[in-house]
Amino acid sequence: LDQGSQQIIEDPADLLVSPFGWHDTNAIAGPEFTDTRGNNVFVQVGGLDARPPNPTGDRAQGGPELEFLDEFNPDLTHSIEQNQRSSTTNTFVALNQTHDILARYGFDEAAGNYQATNYTGLGLPGDAMLADVDDPDVICNASVAFVPSPAAAADVDGQDVNMELNFCNLTVPGRDSGMDNSVVVHEFGHALLARLIGGPLWMQGSVADSQIGAMHEGAGDYLSLIMGMRTTSDPGDAITLGEWYYGDPAGIRRQPYSYDQAIGGRTFEDWNTEDDPSTGIANTEVHQAGEIWAAVLYDMTWELIFKYGGARDGSAMEIAFNEDLHHAVGRTNAAGTATLFTTPTSMLGPDLLDLTTGANNLAMQLFIDGMKYTTSNPTFTDARDAILAADQALTGGVNHDALWRAFARRGIGFRAFGGPLTTTVPIDSSYELPTTPAHITGTAFIDADGDGVRQVTESPLADTLVYMDLNDNGTHERLEPWQSTDAEGLYSFELYLGGPFSIKALPRVNFRQTLPDPIQVENGPINDGGHDVYVVTGKSTAEIDFGFVPSDQTLGIFGTKFADENANGVQDPGEVGIAGVYIYVDLDNDSRIDIGEPAAITDEDGNYGIDYNEAGSVTIREVLDPGFVLTAPASGQHDITIVVGLPYIDVDFGNNSVIDYGDAPDTYDLAGEASHGIVAGLFMGAGVDAEVAAQSGAFADGDDNSDTDDEDGVTFTTQLVADAAASVDIEISTSNVSRGVIQAWLDFDADGVFDADEQIITDGDVVAGTNTFTFNIPAGAQLGDTYARFRYGYERGLGPNGAALAGEVEDYAIGVLTDQPLA
Template identity: 35%
Template sequence: MCLLFVTQITYTQNLKKAIAKIDTYHKELTNSFQKENTKKYTEKDFSNWVITSDHVSSTSGVHHIYYRQTYNGIEVYGAEASMHIASNGSIISKNNDFIPSLEEKIIGGKSPSLNPLNAVMAAAAVSKYKISENLKIVDIVDTKNHEFIVSKGGISSSEIPVKLMYQQNKKGDVVLVWNLSIDDIQGQNWFSYRINASTGELVDKNDWQVNCNLGENHDHSLETEYSTNSLSKEYEVVTMEESLEEYYALLGGSYRVYAMPIESPNHGSRTLVTGVENLTASPYGWHDTNGAPGVEYTISRGNNVYAYDDIANTNNPGTTANGGGSLNFDFPINTTWSAGNRSLPAAITNLFYWSNIIHDVVYQYGFDEASGNFQQNNYGNGGSQNDYVRAEAQDGSGTCNANFATPNDGSLPRMQMYVCNSRDGDLDNGVVVHEYGHGISNRLTGGRLNSGCLANSEQMGEGWSDYYALLFTMKSGDSGPASRGIGTWLVGQAGNGPGIREFPYSTNMAINSHTYSRTQTAVVPHGVGSVWAMMLYEMTWGLIDQYGFDPDIYNGTGGNNISLSLVTEALKLQPCSPGFVSGRDAILAADIALYNGANQCIIWAAFAKRGLGFSATQGSTNSNADNIQAFDLPPTSFNAPTSFCVTEGVQSGLSGGTPGGGVYSGPGVTDDGNGSTYSFNPFTAGEGSHTIIYTSSCGGSASDTILVTAAPAAPSITNDTFCAGDSVTLTATPNDINNTIEWYDATNGGNLLFTGNSYTFSPVGTTSVYAEEVLSPIPVSITVSHSNSQDIGTGSVACGAGAGAHTTSSYWRVFNLSGSFGITDDFNVNQVQFGLQSITSNFTATVRLHSLSGAFTTSNLTLLASQTVNVAPANNGSVISVPMSVTIPAGTIVVMEVFTPAQAGNLFMMGSNPNGENAPSYISAVDCGINQPSTLASIGFPNIHYVMNIIGEGSVANPCTGLRAEATATADNIPPIAIAQDFTVFLDVNGQATISSSNINNGSSDNCGIASMSVSPNFFNCASIGNQIVTLTVTDTEGNINTAQANVTVIDNLMPNIGTASNQTVSGNVNCQATLANYTSLVLATDNCGSPTITQNPPAGTLITGTTTVTLTATDASGNFDTTTFNVIIEDTTNPTINTIADQSVSGDAACQGLVGDYSS
C-alpha cells in the first residue's frame, strides 16, 4: 500500500513534484472543514489522516488529493475526504466523509486478538470456503501498518492481502478489523471482508466483482485493498526518432473486428483495421511492455490488455489470438456461437481490440497513468503499474452475463465476458465498454487507491458504464430521441431492440420516462444506474445540439467530446459513495474546471428535465429511497464587483453570473463570449453607478451595479524640521474633509504607517513619508447568509429519528462578520429573515441577535436586539422577513436565534435550504432533551441547512487610490556657532604640549545642541615654538559642522640643564700669567628642545693672572640658559733667580761662634 502519512511522508516520484502545494492544501483542508463543521468534528478528527493518492488532471490541470481518516496511525475504512485545486489555486470542489468525534465511537480492543491467518479463516467460514492448503504469511508488507500477504489456501486465485484497519459498523460504533480479500477460485466472486479483529465476526463484506446480470439485483461493491506492488518502477520515457510511418510499421497490427463505433454484428460488419493504436496513450503500440520500439508479444497481449479464453473457468490464460510476426489478427468467424464452433481467435481479437480502444480513448479524457489506468508499464508517467486488464473471453463461470473486477491501482483487474445461448458477449462491444467502464468509474472515484468508493445504494456505477457504452458506439446520423438499447446482441435481440434495461435510452420522454424519483423503487444497482445513464445521455444530446457531433472521438470538439470530458473529470471530483446530486454537482464543477462554466445551463436543463433540478435532494447516499426530485433550474444570480476607480484600466476576467453560459452587458462591459467572463472599462463607463446585467442561457437575468469613482488629487502637506531624538509632526490636508489621510513609507505600495491628518513620529535622519487621501467607504446593502439558496425544502431534521416538529426550541446560527463576510465597519441591520417550513396554526416566534464573546455559551451571549413576529400556516414554505434596527459594531461575531416557545397545538418546524450551506446550523430543544447551549458540543443537529439571514447596510473601501504627496521631516541643517580663543601653551620636559577643544572654545553654541568639538592641530613640539594657527571644529547633534581658528602660542620656558666642572690648574708664565683655554667641553648640557649652546666667560684666549673664575653657560633656542662656574688656578712652575754674593765674615766669640746676619737684601 502506498500511503503518505502526515508524520512520515513517503512520496512516489510523481508526488514529490507537488510537496509544497500539497502542504498548502493540507492546511486548507483542515481549516476549511473545521470552519464549516465546528460542532461536528473535533480537532483530532482533522489532525489524523493519510493521503491515499493524488494527481494533477491532464485535461483540466486540477490537482486531485484524496485523504483517509486514521486513528493511532491505523486507517479507518470508508472515512474519506478530498480536495480539488485548480491551477490558479482556487478550490474547485471538496468532499468530506470523515467520522466525527471518532475517538468517542471506538469500542473494543485497540490491538487485534486475531492474527491475519485467523482472520482469513474467519472470512472463509463466512463464505463457506473450504481451506485445502495450509495458510501462511508469505510476505510482511509493512509491520508498522500491520499489512501482510497470506497464501492462497486453496480458496483464492491470488494471494490474500490482509491489513489492520478500523471500520464503523451498522450501529455507528467503530471497531478494529482485518481488511482482506479472497479471489474465489471459481471466478464467481472476489469478496473484500472486514473481520472484527477481536471476535472474528463479520463487520462488512463487499464484492469487488461487478456482475451485470441483465438488471437483476445484486451487491455492487469493489476492491478497497491497496496493492502490494503499488510502488511503481519509474521507466525512462524513450524518445521516438523514427517517423510515424516507420514507427507504426514496428508496432502496428492488423485486426479484423467490429471496429468502433460498430456496437455488434447487428450494427455492422467486420473490417480489417490497421494503424488504430493511439501514440499518446500507447506510445509503443498494443503489443509492447518494455517501453522500447518493437513488440514483446505477437499474441493478443500487450501493455494494456491480455486477452485470452477462460472456458475452463480457471482464471488463468487459455487460448490467445496469435497474429504472428506480422501481427495479422485476421480470423474467420461464425457469429452463431456453439460449443463446437466458438470462433475463439476472432472473438478474442475483437475483445483485445476494443479493450485497447477504450484504453486509448479514455486516456485522452484524463484516465491516464497518474489517475490509475490499466497498464503493465506506466512509462514513467506516475501511478502504479503491473495492472493490465485480464480480458477473459467466453468465460466458463457463467452465461448471459459479464463482469469486471477492479482492484486498486497496481493490482490486476479482470474482465469476464460470457456467452448467452448462441451469442458471444465478446462481440457485443457495448457490453465490453460497459464492463471496462466499471474499471474507469471505480479507479477515478475517490482516487486510484480507493476502488471501494462505489458500494452505496445510490451510487451510479452501472449508469456510467452504460453511458460509456452509448458514447463509444455513437455515430453520425444518430439522434437523441431515437431508441437505443444496451446489450441487444448478447441477449439475442435485434440491433434496434430495447436492450436489457427497463427502458431503452432516448431523450423522448415517451420512450424513456425515467426521472430521479424512479430510483426510489428501482433495482440496485442496475435500475438506479440506468436512471443516471439517462440523465447523462440527456446532457450529451444537449451538448451535441449546441456543438454538434464529432466522429473524432480522440481529438474532436463536438458535444459528444465535451460530454466525455465532463463525465470523466467529474468522476475525479465527486466524493466517495456519491449520490445523484453530488454526481451532478461534480459535473457542474468539471465544467467550470474545463470550460469556465460555459455549459452550466445545458447541464442544468438536462438534469432538471429528469428530476435532478436545482431543488432536488439526495438524502443519504446509502439509501436510494429517500431522495426528492425537482424539475427547477437554478435561479439566475449575479454579483458584480462593488466599485472601480476610473483610472484602474480595463478589468478583465470578471465573472459572478450563475448559472454559467450567459451573457454580460452594460456600460463599459465587453462580454468575452465564453459564457463565463466579461471585461469592464471604468474609463469608458465613466464616473457614477452603472447597472450590469447578466442574462443566463437558462432563461433568467439578474443585475448588479458597479460604482466608478474618481481618484482624489494629492493632499496638501506641511513639512517640518527636527533635532535628533525629538519627535516631529507632519500634517496633510485632504481635498475633502470627509476623507481620511493614510501615511505610507513609499511613493507606491509600501507599509501603512498611520491613519489621520497628522502623523507624529521620531525619525532617524531626514525622512520622507507619503500622504494619500482615502475616499470615504462606499455604502452598500449587505445580506449575510450561510445558505446556498433561499428555497425552502422539505424533510427538515426534527427531534429523535427525524419525525415530528419542534416545540420550545431555539435555532441558532453564528456569523463572523469580518472573518467570513469581510465586513470590517459597523453593520447597520434593518431586517432579519428565517425560513418557515411548517406550522399548524398561528404562532408567535421571537428573533434575537446576540454578540458572542468567546466560546458559544449562554453566558457569552449579549443581547443586541429582539423582535417578535406572528406567522401563520399560510406562510409555510416561505422566507419570513422581520424588521429590526440595530447597529452592530465592527468585528462583532453575531449569533442569530429564532426562538419558538411551547404552545399547545402550535407546532413549528424551521425552514431548511435543500441546496446546502457553508456553515453549520444548530438547534437546542426541550423536546429533544437539549436545553440552552452550554457549548456547541452540547446542542444537536449540526449541518441542518436552516435559512437564517441578516440584512442591512454596510460599507466597502473605495477603490480609488489618490496621488501621494511627499512630506519630509528634515533633520536640523543649521551649523553650530563656533567661537575660538587664542591660547598659550608651554612645552614640557619632553618638548611637547597638547591642547583640547576646551582650551580653544570660547562659547560655541547650537540650537539642537553640540554633539562634539575637536581642535586641530592639538599637539605641539619644539618645532612648533611660536605662533600656531589651530582650527576648532564644532559638530551638532544632526551632524552639522562649523569651524573657527585661533592662535596658539607655543613657548619653551624650561632652562637647559648643564653639568658642573672642577677647578682647573694651569701653569703660569714667568710673569705668573696664563691664557684661558676653551673649557666648554668640560661639561654636558641637555635641553627639552635639542642640544643647547655652551658659552664660556671669560672666553678662551683671555690672559689671566692669578686664580680666575670661569662661567660656562648653556643656552637653548628659546634663550633659556643655565650656568656653572669653576676656578682656573695659575700654578708657578718657574724656579726663582738669586744673585751671587761674596762670602761674608762675621766675628766669632770666644767659642768661635758668631751670629749670621740678614743677607736677604
C-alpha cells in the first residue's frame, strides 16, 4: 500500500475473493451501498464515546458510479468534512485491499475472515470490520476492540470487530490515523492474528506483558512492513511506521525496522523485565516486545529473498521479489473446526502450488499458515515452530535453512525456549542453528569422452544452474531452490529435514547432458534426466553429479526462443522457453523460410542450434506463430557475422502473446475460453485487439471496453422473432490474407451454454466486405435477453469453446422477441 501521494485507483477489488465488488452484501450484481460501506468493511467518522460504527458518522459518497473523489488537503485540519471524507475513503480502500490480499493466502471465509456475507457458505457471516476514523476517544492512538476467548461472548467468527482510528495533535494541523496506511494495516494485523491463532471459533486476545501480546503488535507491524515492500527495497533500509501520523521521522517504535542489526537490533534477549532506558517502560510491555517478533518476521522475508535471489544483498530483489502481493503461493484449505487446534492449512503438495511467485509471497504464506498452526496463548518459540511446520507442509521443509537463519540471528535459534507460559520471564535465547543439517552436494563437469563418468583430467563446469524440482515438472520455477556451480563446478543444498528430492540441472547451450543420461529407454521407467535423491534427516548425500559433453553442434548458431510475458525484450526469471518454433538462416533475405535454408526447431526448453558455419554476414529470423508478436530482437531479426571455427551464441527471440477472447458471461466458457491468435488482416469489422483473458460480463461488452472497441463485425439486420427467419451482415477485412470461415451460435434456450443445435452458421465461406447470412429462430426460443457468438478463423468444424489458431471471436447480447415483430 503506497503512502505519500494521492492517486485515483480504478476497479481495485479482487473479484476472486470479493466477487461482487466491495459495495455488495447480497451476492447479487450491483452495490447495496454507494458510500464507504460494503461486504468487508464499514467505515465512517467516529464520535465521542461512540462504539463503531458511529451511528451519526459521516462517510464519503461515491454516487451511482462509485466515484470517491474527495481530495485530502494536508494543510487543513483533520476535522474538516473534506478531510474526514477523504479519510473514510482511504481507510475503506486500505482495509479492503488488505482483506483481498489476505484471502488469497487463506484468510478466507472458512478461516473466519471479516465479511457481512460469506459467498461460499463457509464460515459464519455477519462480521464486516467496523472502523471509525478521526475518532476523538483516545487521541494519538489506534486500536481494535474485541472480546477475546474463552469468554462466552467472545468475538469469534460471525461477531463484529471494532476498529478506532484516532486523530493526533502532535502536528499542526493535527492528523488522522485513517490517512496513514501503516497504522490502518497494523490494526488489521491485530484482527488477523485474533482469528487465525487457535482457529476461527477462538478469538486470540492480547495479554498484558506477554509474548502473545507482543505477537499481536509484531504481527501488525510486520503486515505493514511486507505490504509496503517495493522492488526498490533494500535490506539495509531503515523502515519506520506511523511517521506521518505522529509527524516524527523516527515513527512510533523505538528503532526503525531493518535487516541490518546496526539499525534495528531487537532480539529475544530484549524480552525481560528491565525498564527500557529511553521509555522507562518494562521491556515486556507489548508494544516494545512486539518489535522483537516483527523483526524476526521481517528477517524471515529477507532470508527467503536472499535464498531465491542468489545474493545476500538488495540485488536479490531483481530475481526473487514479486511486486504483486496478490500472487499467493497457493490457496489453502482454511481451518473450520470448533476446537482450539486448527486444521493445518497448507498441505497442498508441491504439485499444486504456484512456484512462479515471489519469495515475499512465500513469506506472507508462511506468516498466514504459521498462525493457523499455532495454538492459543503461544510463546515466541511456539510460533517459530508453527512457521517451520507450515513450511514442512507447504514445501517439504526446503526453506528451513533460510527460516533458521532468520530465527537464530534474532535469538530464537535452535536452543531458544519461550517458557511454559506466554507470560514466562526470563526465557532462554539462542543464536544457534540446528546441529544436524544435511547437504546434497555434487559437481558439474565437462564429460569430454561422453562416458558419463568423471575422469581426473575432465574439467569442472562453472555456472551450471542446479535446482530442486519440487513439482517434478522439468522446469525451474522461481520458488524452487537453486545453486549455480562455482569455479570448481561444485554446488550444495542445505536441508534440515529429510525426504525425497528431484535434483536437476538446466541444459547448457552447446553441451549435451551425459550424467545422468537423459536418454529414454524403450519400455523403461520415465527418464527426466535428474537425480532422485532420498535424504535421511541429518545425513548428507554427496556425488550427485552432472556431466556434459560438448555438443556435436558446437559450431553453429545457438539461442533460445522464450515467452516474453512482460514484453521487455529480455528473458527474465520465470519466463520459459517456447518449443516447436522454426528458427532459420534467411539466406536470400526475403523474410520467409525457403527450401534449403538452414533451420532448426526449438526444443522443449526453447533452445535451438542451427548447423551452419560458413563465414560471412547472415540474417537469422523466426517463423512467427499466429497469436504472437516479436519483442526481441527489436528489429525483428538478428544480423550476425559468422567466423569459421567459432559458434555464434545467444541469438535469442522473445515473443509476447496477442490473443482475442470472448466476453459473454463466464458460463459460456465453462468448456474452455473461446480465443483466437491475432494475425494481421484476419478479422471481422474494422480491427481486432488483444486481451490477457476472457472479458466475461453480463452485457458481453468487456472486449468492447478493453483497448479499442473491436466488437463491430456483426450487424443484426432483422429483429430476432420466434418462429421466423433472421439475418446478419458480417464485415470481413479487405486485406490480402487468406479468407477464413464463419461459425456462429445463438443461445435460443438462454441456458448459458451454446449447444450443438444452436449453431446458426457452420463453416460459412466469406469474401472481403459485407457477407449476409440468414437463419431460422425456433418456435420454442426463450423470449428475452440471450447471447450470440461469432468466430472467424481457418478451422472448419470449430466449436463455440476453446482456442483457435487465428482470427477473431465476437460475442453479443441480443434479445429474442415475441412471435410478432415490433413496429
